[in-house]
Amino acid sequence: MALFKSGNPALGEKTFSQPYAVYGDDAMTVKGTLNKFGILFLLTMATAGLxxxxxxxxxxxxxxxxxxVFGGLGIAVIMAFKMSLAPYLAPLYALVKGFAVGAISAYYNYAFDKIAPNIITQAVALTFGxxxxMYLLYKxxxxxxxxxxxxxxxxxxxxIAVFYLIAIGMHFAGIGIPFLHEGSTFGIIFxxxxxxxxxxxLILDFDLIENGSKxxxxxxMEWYGAFALLVTIVWLYLEILKLLSKLARRN
Structure with a gap:
């Protein structure tokens, strides 16, 4: 996420700052973006299930x-510099990222089967909630x-992005950061x-997608906006899953 200049790693601060002269059926719409998001979501769920x-x-x-994980990051970087490729790369990103989400979810489900058997269901429900x-607060x-x-x-x-990149590097070096996964008070607060x-x-995502349409x-850019929204929702889901796991360990 540190590779981008926006709250959402996929939506740069200047993504929609340039003037456009596109009208009619060739222009981005909010409805079109949500339809594209639906397609990306289904693709994500397909490989997550696999x-x-x-x-x-x-x-x-x-x-x-x-x-x-790293394949998805690479695809996201390419799209950040060449947004016109979003109709082709966004679905590929969803397929690649979905596999990572499914693998991580399977690990948590297995690891917490006895102390928190519904952890995945709870994480999904909380994410959509x-x-x-946030949409209502924005609307x-x-x-x-x-x-x-x-x-x-x-x-x-x-x-946070820089911190996570450092944490990943430390992980491969065999050095762990306890509060990232343990149910300590500081870990839960974090x-x-x-x-x-x-x-x-999500507020930034909704705002930028709406501005792009206007x-x-x-x-x-409908594909790019849908991709950006997917990035944030996946991030949110994984963070909620991590939080629930910490609470389960604490109990």
């Missing part, structure tokens, strides 16, 4: 998971994406902060 099935069939999916709540102008709001979210997200930050990124962005 990874889940493989994991419970006895296949060690760890290496495939890391390939999916947060998405709906009724309870939370607005002011310049100061955007700046704070962007800086905070960049900070997860709550990150979950809140991911949720607030400015007449080209049709391919």
């Amino acid at each position: 990874a889940w099935k493989m994991a419970y069939s006895g296949v060690n999916v760890t290496s495939y998971m890391w390939v999916s 947060v998405v709906i709540a 009724f102008n309870i939370i607005t994406a002011t310049p100061m709001f955007k700046k704070i979210i962007i800086i905070a997200t960049a900070g 997860s709550l902060v990150v979950v809140a930050l991911a949720a607030l990124n 400015m007449g962005a080209p049709k391919y």
